[in-house]
Amino acid sequence: MSSKEIFIGSIILSAALLLFSLVKDKKSFVIRTFFRGIMSVFLIYIVNAIFAGVKIPLSLGVNIYSVCTTALLGIPGLTMLYGILGCQIL
Numbered sequence: 001m002s003s004k005e006i007f008i009g010s011i012i013l014s015a016a017l018l019l020f021s022l023v024k025d026k027k028s029f030v031i032r033t034f035f036r037g038i039m040s041v042f043l044i045y046i047v048n049a050i051f052a053g054v055k056i057p058l059s060l061g062v063n064i065y066s067v068c069t070t071a072l073l074g075i076p077g078l079t080m081l082y083g084i085l086g087c088q089i090l
Contacts, residue, residue, distance in 0.1 A: 019072075037071030043078060044070070058085050 023029040044060050051058045060066055060081055070077045 033071050036074055037067050040067055040070035040078060047078075047082070057089065058082060060085055 020026065020029070041062055044062050044066065048059050066081055069081060073080070
């Protein structure tokens with residue numbers, strides 16, 4: 001790991017811990033986030049299949065970054081990831 005990756009990882013971890021400390025009902029937050037993470041994997045596969053069927057060259061990969069983004073942000077996070085992917089194609 002490079003020093004840049006360690007630095008970015010520590011910033012992400014710090015932000016996650018700050019967010020977790022601000023949440024009042026921690027058990028409910030963890031359960032909802034875990035559920036959204038699982039549902040985001042299925043939703044990414046479904047949206048990728050729809051785009052492939054319509055011949056749109058947008059295929060979002062299922063990795064730790066996309067799952068964590070959509071688990072924390074929900075549907076807006078998923079649209080943001082597809083928006084970023086669409087902007088790269090332009």
